[in-house]
Amino acid sequence: MDSIFSDRIADVPRSFIREILKVTLDPTIISFAGGLPNRALFPVEELKAATAKVFDTMGRDVLQYSTSEGFAGLREMIARRYHERQNLDIPVEDILITNGSQQGLDLMGKTFINEGDDIVIEDPAYLGAIQAFSLYKPRFNSVLLTDEGMDINLFKSVMSAKKPKLIYTVPNFQNPSGLSFSERTRHEMADIVRGTKTLLIEDDPYGDLRYSGRRKSSFKKFLPDNTILFGTFSKTVAPGFRLGWIVAPHDIMEKLIIAKQAADLHTTHFTQCILWQYMQDNDIDAHIRKIKECYGRQMQAMLSSIEKYFPAGVAHTSPEGGMFLWAALPENVSSRDLLDLALKDKVIFVPGDPFYVNRRNTNTLRLNFSCTDEETIDTGIRHLGQAMEELLKK
Amino acid sequence: MDSIFSDRIADVPRSFIREILKVTLDPTIISFAGGLPNRALFPVEELKAATAKVFDTMGRDVLQYSTSEGFAGLREMIARRYHERQNLDIPVEDILITNGSQQGLDLMGKTFINEGDDIVIEDPAYLGAIQAFSLYKPRFNSVLLTDEGMDINLFKSVMSAKKPKLIYTVPNFQNPSGLSFSERTRHEMADIVRGTKTLLIEDDPYGDLRYSGRRKSSFKKFLPDNTILFGTFSKTVAPGFRLGWIVAPHDIMEKLIIAKQAADLHTTHFTQCILWQYMQDNDIDAHIRKIKECYGRQMQAMLSSIEKYFPAGVAHTSPEGGMFLWAALPENVSSRDLLDLALKDKVIFVPGDPFYVNRRNTNTLRLNFSCTDEETIDTGIRHLGQAMEELLKK
Numbered sequence: 001m002d003s004i005f006s007d008r009i010a011d012v013p014r015s016f017i018r019e020i021l022k023v024t025l026d027p028t029i030i031s032f033a034g035g036l037p038n039r040a041l042f043p044v045e046e047l048k049a050a051t052a053k054v055f056d057t058m059g060r061d062v063l064q065y066s067t068s069e070g071f072a073g074l075r076e077m078i079a080r081r082y083h084e085r086q087n088l089d090i091p092v093e094d095i096l097i098t099n100g101s102q103q104g105l106d107l108m109g110k111t112f113i114n115e116g117d118d119i120v121i122e123d124p125a126y127l128g129a130i131q132a133f134s135l136y137k138p139r140f141n142s143v144l145l146t147d148e149g150m151d152i153n154l155f156k157s158v159m160s161a162k163k164p165k166l167i168y169t170v171p172n173f174q175n176p177s178g179l180s181f182s183e184r185t186r187h188e189m190a191d192i193v194r195g196t197k198t199l200l201i202e203d204d205p206y207g208d209l210r211y212s213g214r215r216k217s218s219f220k221k222f223l224p225d226n227t228i229l230f231g232t233f234s235k236t237v238a239p240g241f242r243l244g245w246i247v248a249p250h251d252i253m254e255k256l257i258i259a260k261q262a263a264d265l266h267t268t269h270f271t272q273c274i275l276w277q278y279m280q281d282n283d284i285d286a287h288i289r290k291i292k293e294c295y296g297r298q299m300q301a302m303l304s305s306i307e308k309y310f311p312a313g314v315a316h317t318s319p320e321g322g323m324f325l326w327a328a329l330p331e332n333v334s335s336r337d338l339l340d341l342a343l344k345d346k347v348i349f350v351p352g353d354p355f356y357v358n359r360r361n362t363n364t365l366r367l368n369f370s371c372t373d374e375e376t377i378d379t380g381i382r383h384l385g386q387a388m389e390e391l392l393k394k
Numbered sequence: 395m396d397s398i399f400s401d402r403i404a405d406v407p408r409s410f411i412r413e414i415l416k417v418t419l420d421p422t423i424i425s426f427a428g429g430l431p432n433r434a435l436f437p438v439e440e441l442k443a444a445t446a447k448v449f450d451t452m453g454r455d456v457l458q459y460s461t462s463e464g465f466a467g468l469r470e471m472i473a474r475r476y477h478e479r480q481n482l483d484i485p486v487e488d489i490l491i492t493n494g495s496q497q498g499l500d501l502m503g504k505t506f507i508n509e510g511d512d513i514v515i516e517d518p519a520y521l522g523a524i525q526a527f528s529l530y531k532p533r534f535n536s537v538l539l540t541d542e543g544m545d546i547n548l549f550k551s552v553m554s555a556k557k558p559k560l561i562y563t564v565p566n567f568q569n570p571s572g573l574s575f576s577e578r579t580r581h582e583m584a585d586i587v588r589g590t591k592t593l594l595i596e597d598d599p600y601g602d603l604r605y606s607g608r609r610k611s612s613f614k615k616f617l618p619d620n621t622i623l624f625g626t627f628s629k630t631v632a633p634g635f636r637l638g639w640i641v642a643p644h645d646i647m648e649k650l651i652i653a654k655q656a657a658d659l660h661t662t663h664f665t666q667c668i669l670w671q672y673m674q675d676n677d678i679d680a681h682i683r684k685i686k687e688c689y690g691r692q693m694q695a696m697l698s699s700i701e702k703y704f705p706a707g708v709a710h711t712s713p714e715g716g717m718f719l720w721a722a723l724p725e726n727v728s729s730r731d732l733l734d735l736a737l738k739d740k741v742i743f744v745p746g747d748p749f750y751v752n753r754r755n756t757n758t759l760r761l762n763f764s765c766t767d768e769e770t771i772d773t774g775i776r777h778l779g780q781a782m783e784e785l786l787k788k
Contacts, residue, residue, distance in 0.1 A: 004506065004559065004591050004593070005506060005649055006504065006505060006506050006508050006511075006530070007508055008504065008508075009504060009505045009506075009649050009652060036458060036459055037458075039458050042454055042458075044449060044453040044454060044457065047449070047453075047457070048450075051445055051449070055445070056442075059436070059438040059441075059442070060434075060436055061433075063436045063438065063441070063632035063633070064430060064431075064433050064436075064632075064633060065430055065628075065633045065634065066634065098658075099662075100658055102656075102657070103657060103658040105656075110402065110403060110529060111403045112399060112403075113400055117400075128656075128659070132656045132657075135504060135653070135656050165398065199398070234459075238457035239457070239458060239459045240456050240459065240460065240663055240664050242659070242662045255399055255403050262496075262499075262522075262525045262529050263497060263500045263526075263657070264493040264496045264497040264636065265496045265636070266636070267636070268493075268634055268635055268665060270634050270635060271662060271664065
């Protein structure tokens with residue numbers, strides 16, 4: 001039967017993470033595996049009020065078919081926030097609303113990738129991007145992430161050897177590593193890309209969730225012609241609305257809109273208008289501060305517990321924001337084996353494997369801290385530390 | 395700059411219809427061009443009440459990330475309706491919720507079409523399907539539509555010569571023609587497809603909107619292994635929610651879910667739960683009867699006006715349901731020329747061209763009757779008839 005499928009779909013695995021998440025239905029398990037925002041922080045009442053208003057003021061409009069570009073009011077708000085917060089001047093016409101950033105990845109794949117085209121991703125990389133791009137059968141070139149961002153020498157040599165079509169990067173509090181690019185790395189990368197035909201996708205779902213340090217510059221600032229910006233409301237308001245956006249120059253936007261029409265005509269204006277109304281009537285920045293305060297505390301708790309309980313020889317990142325940190329067991333110790341042990345102690349996480357395009361049985365793991373309170377984090381990390389001790393003794 | 399784009403996107407035009415719709419912003423123009431449901435019939439108050447309930451009972455759940463397959467409650471309801479209304483037994487696991495049927499087309503393209511694969515479509519065909527499939531670069535084989543459905547001899551010879559991967563059909567009140575497949579054509583086509591590896595996509599957005607005659611059998615009934623069913627709430631409740639679904643056998647569903655995950659993780663559960671709640675608390679069939687009563691009256695008005703005003707030599711279909719009818723000018727008379735004349739009289743429609751994969755400057759046109767009241771229909775058709783007279787005199 002398999003022969004009936006397209007070549008592109010044949011090799012793409014189901015999302016390993018989404019499979020793991022099924023285990024988390026057991027309430028006695030402490031999960032560091034998810035990538036979910038904390039549901040306790042969703043502004044339910046405010047969104048309910050905004051929704052009632054939308055029904056009263058534009059009920060029939062939001063229930064009708066609408067434009068592929070997205071709701072103008074929301075796009076204006078996004079443009080205004082770029083101006084206010086990052087001093088970026090983005091014309092409203094350069095913003096396309098998508099069903100979360102994930103759809104942005106698919107539309108970019110559709111619009112740019114021919115089979116065999118070279119693209120650059122981080123090592124490790126965001127799993128959803130690997131999955132979305134895989135369908136268009138590119139050649140992945142992964143560039144090692146360091147504490148400063150992509151290894152600049154590797155990046156330089158890939159750029160000159162492969163002249164890639166796309167670079168995909170999450171420069172702020174990356175998923176899965178929690179690492180961020182230094183200001184210097186951003187400038188050096190921009191210098192290398194400037195003047196080439198390569199496009200750089202800056203995916204920035206976590207940029208607003210910074211718990212220490214200062215905001216870094218967007219690539220859009222010093223590489224405006226080559227940079228495609230992705231944003232989302234999933235981490236700041238609610239992922240369930242599935243609202244993200246793409247910022248792209250005019251000639252690229254034209255093609256992205258064609259791809260969007262073919263993909264699903266348009267994103268529902270209902271949720272777009274609710275989000276717009278919510279932002280009209282509420283101080284979203286005050287809401288984001290609440291999220292930051294909570295996640296920041298939980299991240300600190302996780303870092304302290306790691307210091308207490310993880311055995312010597314286990315390395316980890318110390319993010320300045322986001323939702324994840326990343327740990328590395330001693331070389332040749334498999335994080336999948338650790339998962340088997342940890343599951344017995346009712347703790348789960350995501351082993352590093354799915355975040356790589358060409359490595360298996362790795363020693364790395366991703367830990368999420370957004371959904372677990374401080375006490376539970378301490379218990380979970382203690383159990384995980386014990387499982388590590390046990391594994392290292394073997 | 396063009397060379398940076400993928401081959402697949404280079405040749406796909408922006409939707410001609412969506413471009414025409416921009417003209418309709420002029421309120422003095424009578425538009426038979428749209429494909430929109432009548433906004434006056436949207437159940438705004440009922441949906442508002444359902445939404446408030448959803449916030450109260452599952453607010454945090456619907457705002458969180460959720461499953462790619464879609465909300466189980468809604469899928470159960472869809473399965474139940476298939477059973478009650480068409481005597482089709484569909485397991486809930488065989489139903490995937492999509493962002494409207496349009497996304498179903500994209501997911502099918504992703505999952506099945508390799509470049510150069512043969513697929514069969516109707517002649518004329520649904521424009522959105524041509525657009526969505528084009529991105530995967532198939533070879534289109536169009537089979538002439540007759541009053542009975544696809545021309546069975548042409549269909550038979552395409553099937554045996556090309557062994558196509560997919561057949562795409564809208565057997566009930568097709569867009570753009572308004573034509574339906576007879577029971578006999580359905581059986582004959584099923585006999586030809588049975589036992590082959592070809593999949594038949596039965597897209598059924600209008601099936602519930604029948605104004606005369608009796609419901610015909612779904613292909614799923616006598617061709618269960620090869621049939622993929624598409625459905626949508628766009629024409630019965632609200633297109634703005636962007637909620638459609640695919641019914642597919644288990645082994646195909648597995649791949650479709652991978653494609654859905656890569657495309658946008660999942661469709662928002664917020665709107666799915668609202669629709670479910672709406673259907674719990676209201677009699678959707680009573681609502682559909684109201685729509686049928688209104689559209690049926692408007693269709694009759696259009697047919698009567700056509701009899702009165704269209705010159706001899708202009709043929710047209712007489713649908714039993716749906717939202718469109720189709721007219722043909724005498725051969726070699728261009729419907730684009732007619733549009734130029736009609737625009738001066740402030741009437742618009744969609745010329746046939748975009749509904750064909752390989753014909754240009756055709757003599758056909760699509761007329762929508764769902765959004766215009768009977769008096770306006772009479773005025774508009776009168777003007778259009780006058781424009782035809784004028785054009786035929788030349």
